[in-house]
Amino acid sequence: MRAIARRAGVSHMAPYHHFADKRALIAAVAAEGFRMLRQEMLERIEACGGDARTRFRESGIAYVVFAVKHPNLFRVMFGEETADTSEHPELKAAASQAFAVLQGLVEQDQVAVGTRDDRDREKVGLSAWALVHGIAMLCIDGQFGPEARRPEYAEKFAYEATGALARGLRGG
Amino acid sequence: MRAIARRAGVSHMAPYHHFADKRALIAAVAAEGFRMLRQEMLERIEACGGDARTRFRESGIAYVVFAVKHPNLFRVMFGEETADTSEHPELKAAASQAFAVLQGLVEQDQVAVGTRDDRDREKVGLSAWALVHGIAMLCIDGQFGPEARRPEYAEKFAYEATGALARGLRGG
DNA sequence: GCCCCGATCTTTACACTGTCAAGATTCGGT
DNA sequence: ACCGAATCTTGACAGTGTAAAGATCGGGGC
Numbered sequence: 322m323r324a325i326a327r328r329a330g331v332s333h334m335a336p337y338h339h340f341a342d343k344r345a346l347i348a349a350v351a352a353e354g355f356r357m358l359r360q361e362m363l364e365r366i367e368a369c370g371g372d373a374r375t376r377f378r379e380s381g382i383a384y385v386v387f388a389v390k391h392p393n394l395f396r397v398m399f400g401e402e403t404a405d406t407s408e409h410p411e412l413k414a415a416a417s418q419a420f421a422v423l424q425g426l427v428e429q430d431q432v433a434v435g436t437r438d439d440r441d442r443e444k445v446g447l448s449a450w451a452l453v454h455g456i457a458m459l460c461i462d463g464q465f466g467p468e469a470r471r472p473e474y475a476e477k478f479a480y481e482a483t484g485a486l487a488r489g490l491r492g493g
Numbered sequence: 494m495r496a497i498a499r500r501a502g503v504s505h506m507a508p509y510h511h512f513a514d515k516r517a518l519i520a521a522v523a524a525e526g527f528r529m530l531r532q533e534m535l536e537r538i539e540a541c542g543g544d545a546r547t548r549f550r551e552s553g554i555a556y557v558v559f560a561v562k563h564p565n566l567f568r569v570m571f572g573e574e575t576a577d578t579s580e581h582p583e584l585k586a587a588a589s590q591a592f593a594v595l596q597g598l599v600e601q602d603q604v605a606v607g608t609r610d611d612r613d614r615e616k617v618g619l620s621a622w623a624l625v626h627g628i629a630m631l632c633i634d635g636q637f638g639p640e641a642r643r644p645e646y647a648e649k650f651a652y653e654a655t656g657a658l659a660r661g662l663r664g665g
Numbered sequence: 666g667c668c669c670c671g672a673t674c675t676t677t678a679c680a681c682t683g684t685c686a687a688g689a690t691t692c693g694g695t
Numbered sequence: 696a697c698c699g700a701a702t703c704t705t706g707a708c709a710g711t712g713t714a715a716a717g718a719t720c721g722g723g724g725c
Binding site: 396399400401403404405406416420444445447448450451452453454455456458459461462463464465478481482485486488 | 568571572573575576577578588592616617619620622623624625626627628630631633634635636637650653654657658660
């Protein structure tokens, strides 16, 4: 807080006239992060222009690449200070809209492939989200080794893993 | 730190004679968490006693259930205070041994199914880890909704998602 | 022109935190 | 009995988040 105020060249209490407390400021930063994430996913989808399956994969890769490129921001977005989104509806909305991109692509893919069960579509989206989220988290935690913090590694790994999951979800 | 000392009924500086600093204490707690996690995975595997595929799933479910049952500990295990494991080899070892359980089961399953490519086995294990890790994280962050913090929900969800991934990994 | 209001910022103060430095206590081994 | 190591304490310091009160300033209505 005080460091932020210093960097902005104001007194240490100035930020409190714009944010209720530390958590509120963090929540605002996190919300901005979710908007950036959504934007990068959309841009990557648009740039690739393949079929539904390809676009689904690309969005997942964008998710992981975003995390690796902005690890601190990503941690703020999913940190414990941000855990109860109930107090911060703006944050909740931004997170939902980011997830909606992934969910939408999964559904397009399911439609293209001809899967019947509409009920399971949300679960499929959540599974896909969980997979890319896990990859992102373990990469930035260095749990896959130091080289996993390089975007190229993360991108390659995300490509393979999302392909495997997509195959499994389509089949029986 | 001071609260910990208070709870132990000692002065606020006593812990510093057992741990170098705050991060070292946190790392020790995290290492203990990884040992607990490994233990619970092993117990669940032993209790179910199915084939390799079933045991693989069960270990993943144990992972998620552990996270939901001990969300604060789980967050410490993967928090930013713990991010650079290079300073804390004990923590690194404990984490590796926990992951080794999952990896071992994946390889048993791959052998049972007859997959040839040994090279990909590590990637399969990492993908499986990422999936259950993502589920765990999103559950305890409340990102799947409040009911996802109940172990039963997490268990059910983990069962479905791991099944889908396993199918996808086996196929082409 | 004057006044008031709201927005914005500052100053001061308080309880709390992690950590350093120096001294006290306890206790097993020689 | 005594030494040294292990363990704990007291006191201090800089830094933190935040509550309370007051300062400054620009614009709109009389």
